[in-house]
Each structure stands twice: as structure tokens, then as C-alpha cells.
Amino acid sequence: MTKDLERDLGLFAVVAISMGAMIGSGIFILPGVAMAEAGPAVILAFVIAAILVVPAALSIAELGTAMPEAGGDYVFIERGLGPSFGTIAGLGTWLMLMLKGSLALYGGMFYINFIYSLPTWNLAIPGLSATLPIPGVRALGVTFAILFIIINLIGVKQTGGIQSIMVVIMLVILGIFVTTTIVQVDGANYDGFFDEGIDGILAATALVLVSYAGVTKVAAVAEEIENPGRNLPLGLAISLGVTAFLYALLVFVLVGVMEADELADHNEPMARATELLFAESALGGVPVGTLAVAGIIFAAVLALVSTANAGILTASRYPLALSRDRLFLQKFEYIHPRFNTPTVAILTTGAIIIFIVATLEVDEIAKMAGAFQILVYVLVCGALIAFRERDLEWYDPDFFTPGYPWVQLFGIVSGLFIITQMEAQEIIGSIAIVIFGFVWFKLYAEDQIEREGVAKGLARRQAGKQYVEDTETQLERQDEYEILIPIRHDVSREQEDALIQLAAPIVQRRGGHIRVVRFDEVPDQIPLDTAAENVSEADIEFEERTDELVRYLEVPVEVGEIVSHDTRHAVVNFARRSDADLILARRRATSRLRTLLGRDTDWIMEHAPCDVVFVQHEHRVDIDEIAIVTDQSPFNDPLKVELADAIADVLDARLRFLFAVSADAPDELTKTIGDYHAELDDLCTVPVESTVVRSDNHVEALSQALGSADVVVLSTVTHRRLPDLLIERRSDRLAAAIEQPTLLVHSKKTRRGSFLRPILDRILFN
Numbered sequence: 073m074t075k076d077l078e079r080d081l082g083l084f085a086v087v088a089i090s091m092g093a094m095i096g097s098g099i100f101i102l103p104g105v106a107m108a109e110a111g112p113a114v115i116l117a118f119v120i121a122a123i124l125v126v127p128a129a130l131s132i133a134e135l136g137t138a139m140p141e142a143g144g145d146y147v148f149i150e151r152g153l154g155p156s157f158g159t160i161a162g163l164g165t166w167l168m169l170m171l172k173g174s175l176a177l178y179g180g181m182f183y184i185n186f187i188y189s190l191p192t193w194n195l196a197i198p199g200l201s202a203t204l205p206i207p208g209v210r211a212l213g214v215t216f217a218i219l220f221i222i223i224n225l226i227g228v229k230q231t232g233g234i235q236s237i238m239v240v241i242m243l244v245i246l247g248i249f250v251t252t253t254i255v256q257v258d259g260a261n262y263d264g265f266f267d268e269g270i271d272g273i274l275a276a277t278a279l280v281l282v283s284y285a286g287v288t289k290v291a292a293v294a295e296e297i298e299n300p301g302r303n304l305p306l307g308l309a310i311s312l313g314v315t316a317f318l319y320a321l322l323v324f325v326l327v328g329v330m331e332a333d334e335l336a337d338h339n340e341p342m343a344r345a346t347e348l349l350f351a352e353s354a355l356g357g358v359p360v361g362t363l364a365v366a367g368i369i370f371a372a373v374l375a376l377v378s379t380a381n382a383g384i385l386t387a388s389r390y391p392l393a394l395s396r397d398r399l400f401l402q403k404f405e406y407i408h409p410r411f412n413t414p415t416v417a418i419l420t421t422g423a424i425i426i427f428i429v430a431t432l433e434v435d436e437i438a439k440m441a442g443a444f445q446i447l448v449y450v451l452v453c454g455a456l457i458a459f460r461e462r463d464l465e466w467y468d469p470d471f472f473t474p475g476y477p478w479v480q481l482f483g484i485v486s487g488l489f490i491i492t493q494m495e496a497q498e499i500i501g502s503i504a505i506v507i508f509g510f511v512w513f514k515l516y517a518e519d520q521i522e523r524e525g526v527a528k529g530l531a532r533r534q535a536g537k538q539y540v541e542d543t544e545t546q547l548e549r550q551d552e553y554e555i556l557i558p559i560r561h562d563v564s565r566e567q568e569d570a571l572i573q574l575a576a577p578i579v580q581r582r583g584g585h586i587r588v589v590r591f592d593e594v595p596d597q598i599p600l601d602t603a604a605e606n607v608s609e610a611d612i613e614f615e616e617r618t619d620e621l622v623r624y625l626e627v628p629v630e631v632g633e634i635v636s637h638d639t640r641h642a643v644v645n646f647a648r649r650s651d652a653d654l655i656l657a658r659r660r661a662t663s664r665l666r667t668l669l670g671r672d673t674d675w676i677m678e679h680a681p682c683d684v685v686f687v688q689h690e691h692r693v694d695i696d697e698i699a700i701v702t703d704q705s706p707f708n709d710p711l712k713v714e715l716a717d718a719i720a721d722v723l724d725a726r727l728r729f730l731f732a733v734s735a736d737a738p739d740e741l742t743k744t745i746g747d748y749h750a751e752l753d754d755l756c757t758v759p760v761e762s763t764v765v766r767s768d769n770h771v772e773a774l775s776q777a778l779g780s781a782d783v784v785v786l787s788t789v790t791h792r793r794l795p796d797l798l799i800e801r802r803s804d805r806l807a808a809a810i811e812q813p814t815l816l817v818h819s820k821k822t823r824r825g826s827f828l829r830p831i832l833d834r835i836l837f838n
Contacts, residue, residue, distance in 0.1 A: 082298050086307030087314075088239045093286020094315045095242050096379040099322050100342055100372040101179035102280050105435045107327065108336040110276035111268040112261065115323045117276035118283065122316035124490065125284045127483025128449035129312055130473040131456040133305035136297075138459070138469035145452050146393055152455030155521055159399045160509030161451050164444045166390035167505065170421060171441035172285050173383020174428035177216055178437065180376030181209040182339040183369045213429040220381045221422035224388065226411050238378055243318075245371040249342070249364075250321050253349055257328030274493040279435065281442035281490070283319065286379075287312050298645075301470020339434055342368050384425065388417040392598075398520045399513065413595055436497070443498040444505065446487045453483040553584030556652040556682075558591050558643045563658050570813070571687060575656050576627050577722035578715060584653075585628040589646060593639045640672040648681045654715075659686035659816060674790040677818045683711055686788065686816040688807050695719070699728045699781035701774060701806070702749065708787035711819045713752050716785050720758040728761040729753075730777055732770035771802060775809040788816035 098118070106114045128145075135148040146165055150158025185208065287308060297303050322342075326335060330345050338344045343365055350364045392414045394400035408415045428437060457480050459467050473479055491502055555575045559568055568588075575586050636642035647655055659673050677684050698716045702709050713727075720727055729749045733741055742764050749762040767773030778784055786803045807814045 083303045083307055086297060086303050087311045090287055090307060090311035091315055092239045092375075093379065093382065094284055094311065095239070095246075095318070096176050096283075096286075096375045098280060098283025098315075099246070099319055100183070100376060101175065101339055101434060102283060102438055103323050103326050104335045104338045104341045105438065106276040106279050107332060109268065109279060110272040111332065112263075112265045112327050113268065113273050114276055114280075114327065115320055116273050117280050118319045118323055119316065120273070120277045121281045121284060122312060122319075124277070124281065124446075124483075124486050125287055125312065125449070127479045127486075128452045129287050129308045130305070130479060131452050131483070133308050134469045134471050134473045135452075135456060135459070136304045137301045137471045138467055145448055146390060149448075149451045149455045150397065150399075152458040153451065155397070155399055155517065156510055156513045157451055157454075158397070159394065159513040159517065160506055161448055162390050162394045162399065163509050163512075164448050164451075164505050166387055166394075166421075168282075168285065168441050168444035168448065169383055169387035169390070170424050171428060171437050171444065172282055173380045173387060174425050174432070175282065175434065175437045175441060176376040176383065177220075177380035177425065178209070178213045178429045179339060179434060180373050180380065181213045181216070183343055183372040183376070184212065185209050186340045186343045187365070187369060210430055214426050216377065216380065217384075217422060217426045217429060220384050221418060223381065224384050224418045224422075225408070225413055225415060238374055242371050242375055245367050246318060246322065249346065249368065250318075250325060253325050253329060253345070254321070256349060257325060259328070261328050261330075261332070271493070274490065275495075278442050278446075278490050278494045278498070279438050281445055282438050284312065284315070285441065285445050287315075305471045340372070342372060380425075384418065384421055387425075388414055388421040391417045391420065399517045407598070411595070412598060414598065439494060439498050440501055443491060443494055443502045446490055447502050447505070450484050450487040453480040453487075456480055553579060553582040553654075554650065554652045555579055555584070555586050555654045555656050556643075556647050556650065557586060557588045558639075558646075558655065558657050559588060560591055560639060560658070561593070566690070567658055570690070571656055571658065572629065574687065574719065574815075577719045578654075579627040580722050581718040585630060587630050587632070587650065587652070589631075590633045591639045591642050592633060592635045593642075594635060594637065640675050644676055644679045644681070652682050654682055655680055655684045657684075657686055659688050677788070678790045680820065683820050684818045685715065686818075688814045688816060689811060690813060695723050695725045695782045697726055697728060697781050698783045698785065699730055699778050700785040701730050701732075701778075701787075702745075702752065703731075703787050708817055708819050709752065710755065712785045712787065712815075712817045713755050715815070715817065716783075717756045717758060719783075720756075725782070726759045726761065727756060728763060728781065730763045730765060730774060732765045732767065732774050735766050735768050737766065771805045771809055774806055778810055778812065781812055783815065784810060784812050785815045785817060788818050790818075 103114065106117055110117050132145060132148070135152075139148065139151070146158060146162045149161040297307075326341055326345050329349055330341070334344070335341055346364045346368045391400055391404040395402055395404035395417075404414070404417045404420070406414065406416045432440075456473065457477055460476060491499060494502075555578060557568075557571045557575060559571075563571075572586060572588060579586055634642050634646060643655065643657075646652075655676065657673075657676075673686055698720050700709075700712050700716050702712075716727055719725070729752060731745045731749070733745070745764050746762060749760075753760045753762075763777060765773045765777050784807075786807060788803050789801075803816060807816065
């Protein structure tokens, strides 16, 4: 059975991922270092660097829409130019990402040191009486690196929502900085603009290239992007354009408000500039400088530390991918059985980052990272040319790079030229990684693989995915009733069987089919295609037992699997693509505190394109009576009755309607409820009994009245976090008070209601 990979990243997520990976060292660390190379013309270095990145970004966008799978630039180069170049690209990208993460981690500590002078750590040397002094900035950077290694080892989830919030916060803070400081720019600081000459500008360009390394990071998750033909190129263009414009503005301000020597001498230029500009300002007795510096430092640490943490995650994927493709040591393919993370890859990546932070200077890290980045970008442009010139039938991207092949040729020539303008250390490093990668491939990997360039392996991978795409196309053409049963890893075999047995009568009555899909959620540290290739015993058992169960059911059942980083998004997106009419899923009883943190079930109800039913408690095999607690909902009640009647009709069971009123409720209300039940009765094809429960404690009275029922059907709506934490909904309290299997029904037409809804429910329905 082929596993599908879930696409749940929209345009905003693409922009957020790309910008979040770029906004960091480029503005918070490098302006001062680059100023020492180019003088006031440093602003041109940032603009030229952005232009040099454009060919690779456009190539990545085209290749990503043609081959939307995890791996990004490494995959494109390996499939296009062959595994030998893929080895070079994989190792080069791995080193570049480790250097970029180290730069962000090391640089972030300077901002902490700006407000609190970090003391020197004296490290005792075993066997000697001497100690090794370690600057506090490096020591704290190493400490954070160890923390992030642990976080990635245990697979703590990193969400796109947090990334988006972080990007918005940084843009707001940096926007405020620009608008409040640009009027204070001193034009005299730009005297001698070209004093350092073209050599200085090119040297600074090579230095700041790492500022844009994140623009193509999103290509590594290309297979998770919705509508990649639009969102990938547009997202890359927006993120690169906005970031380059923001960099230019910020550098313009920094050069214009600080003396050249002072700017060049600081690794925390944003904090220093803010302190100088607002030192004497006050607002309501509070020094504005203190607040402004605190805001800038918060943004810097947020950006740089987040980039460093994400750098370990992203960088560790490359030795894993190389190992998986038999281009590197197989031990890097090891996945921890408990945490499901690539332990060896993360530990090795983290160890190298610690070494870099402990030994190299900021400018050395930036220059070496820029050299490896340009090398990879040159190979990306070459890979696109290889795909275009081979006239492959399957190569049909949704986006074509304008100006081909001149854009790619410009990217190759300009990239190689910039490398030649770097210092000897970076040139030697670039040559060394090419030689090492080629020699490693020849001595280690060449005899283990049979692939060649331009995607012999990719064709097999795409053929495997075709099953799910063909099935989805077929489902979109059918007009019958479809029930989607999402199965998570925590659903037992008995619970899975119960869901299918509940769905079978509905489909048998209405016609259509059941789609049972197992949703495997893997940590962000694991690329989706790697997880999809691993077929476990649980996968085989799932397929076999599902096949065994459906043999005796008189309805068609289809089975599939989807791998994603976020199950709730995957469930909703699959339901939308397959045009499902109903989602039938398990729901655990959760604490009220969980409501405050946010329930996955609420998110599914709010975003699902169809009706949703959650099943709580264990299912009973024999069903004689189905009880429906009505609440006069114009949407949920008809749906509850329709589903319950279908189950009862096929299983030869009876229905009972229940409604709770207060003990002193007038007879007119009781009669109104009776009439309402009679109207619902007209929808049913099985015997129906109506019961009105009188009590001042509705939950207790209803739970007692439901004692004879085999299945209970309730309404449910999405929860509001704080109100529902304070006042629990009646349906939740009732479901917790009974032991029978309970169907919690939510119609797609149901409106969520305001924050007052749970309060009114508590007053009206106790």
C-alpha cells in the first residue's frame, strides 16, 4: 500500500518559512563586519547579494513545482546532475546550514552580552593544573547549542504557526525601528561612498550572501505546499523582495546614524544604534532608550536563536538524506525507536556546530557559509539546465523560469566569479568540498547505486504516488456518499473495527463507500518522503486486518495511508480533496485544561468541508436502542436523526428522542418539545419514542434516562478556549457521565457562536 504525503502549507506559510530563515544574521550581525570591507557602499553589497540569489531562487521554484518532494536543492541536483554532484551538493549544503546556524547562535549571544556582560568561563583541563579561559559569549552559545540538540533529539514539534508569529513580530519591531530612525540619518556618513572600491564591495557581497541562504529553505518541504505551482514561486519572490528591501533600509539607517569605525567594531549593530539614538529620550518618565534597546534585543535573540534551532533540524536532514540514498555512511540513517528522530545525524550536526561556535570568528563563519551557499546555487542552476535539455515527458512544472537559459547561465558565471573574489580560506574550502565529495562518491558510493542523472530514481517515486492521485480523481467524479475514517496511531484495532462497523450501515443505506485512511504523524526532524518509504509491521498489520474486516461488510471500503507533520491539517485537506461527506473519528475524553491549549477536534470541526462525527467510549456489537439527545438545533438535530435512523434501519434497532427541561417547566413547553420530536419522527423509517426529562440537573437526569441505550447521539460545537475552560459544555459533561458509545455530531452548517454561547448553554441547559 502506497503512502501519500500531506500538503498543508499555504502562501503565507511559504513566505513565513522563507523570511523566518533569512531575517537574522544578515541584519543583526553582519552590517558592521561588512562595513569594514566595503565602507558606506555596504548597502550595495546587500542588494548585489540579493540579485545573485535570484537565478537559484527561480530555478528552485521551477524544480519544486516539477518535483514537489522533500529534500530541496540536494534532491534536484542529485536527480539532475547525478549522484556524484548530489554528494557534493549534499555535503556542501550540510556544511552551509551548520555554518549559518552557528553564525546565528554565536551572534545571538552578543546581544545578550550587550545587556549583561557575560563572564569568562575557566575550563579545567584534566590532568593539568591549568585552566582554559573561554569567553562568555562562546560558552553561552555552546550551552544553547547543547539545549537545541536535546530538543531536536526528542522531537519537540516546531510549528509553522510559531514561525509565522515570529516573523510578524520581527517585521513590526524592525518597521518601527526604520520609521523612527530614518529621519536621523546623517548624509555626511556617506562621504567617500566608493572609497573601498569594487574589490571591497565584492568582498562584502561574498560576506553577506549568507543573509539570503534561507530563501530556498522552503524547497526542502516542497511536497508539503498547497498548490506549489503558485505558492512556491510567489512565496519565494515575495520573501526575497521584502527581505532585500528591508535589509537595504536597515543598512541605510545604520550607516547613516553610526560612525564607520563604531559600526565596524560591533557584532550587535542594531542594539548599539538604538542605544545611541534614544539614549536621552524619555516617555512618561521611562527612558525610551531602555525600551527600544530591549525591543531590538528581543527581536534579535528571537530571530537568531530560532534560526539556530531550526538550523540543527534542517541541517541534520542532509546526512540522513545522503545515507538514505546510499551516498553516505548508513549509520546516519538510524532513527531512534522511541523519539522517531535521526539521532546520529542530529548528534553529528550538533557536535560540528559546537566546534564552529567554540573556535571560529563571526566573519570567518559568514564567509565560509557564503562560499558553500554559492557553490550549491551554481549546481542548482546547472541541474535545471540538465532537466530542460533532456526533453523528459514527465518533467512538466507548473512554473517556468523566465529568461531561460540566460538566467541560469548568469547564476553559474556570477556565482563562480564571486567565489574567486573571496579570500584564500573560502576558495580552498570550496575546492576542498568538491574534491572530497567526488572522491568520497568514487570510493564509497559508486558501487552501491545504479542511478544516473536526470531522475531514474525519481520516476519510480512518482509512479508510487500516482495511486493516491488517481484514486482522488476517481473520488472527485463520484456523487455517492463517502465517509472518511481517519485512523491515528493511538487508535486500537477494536476501535478501528468499531468505527467501520458504525459507518457501514450509513453507507449501506445511502450508497457510496468508506475510506479508511491511516494518518502517520512524524516529527519535523524527519522528512516526509523518508517516513513514507519506511513500511513498518504496524503498516502491514493495518492493511491486513482492515482487509479481513471488510470482507463480510456489504459496502465498498478503500484503504490508504498518509504521512504528515500535522495530522489535523492532513485530515481536513484530504477530506476536501476527496470530497468527503462525513468524517467519522475517535475522540478521547480530554481535560478542561486541554481546551485552553486547543483541541485538534475543534480545529477539524472548524475547518472541515463536511459534517463531522466523533465517537467517544467503546463500541457495542449489539445495538437495539439508539438515543438522541435533541437540543432544537436547526442543523445538528436533522443530521443526528438522519445518521441514527440509517444505523437503526440497517441494524433493526429503535430510536428514542430525549429532551431535558427544568422541573417547573410549564406544560406548554413540554407540548412544544413533543411536537418538535414528532417533526423529527417524520424523517425516520424506524420506531421512535419521545421522552421529556424534568429535572433541575439536566446532566444527571439525562445520564440516568440514557441507561437503557446502546448508543447515544449528542450535538457538539467548537470550543472557545477561555469560556469553555471556565464553564464546561453540557455535551462534554454528559458524554463524560455515561459509559455508552457516544456520537458527537457537528454539522458543517453549524455556526460557531460567540464567546457567550457556553455561558448561555450552562444557564439554559444546566
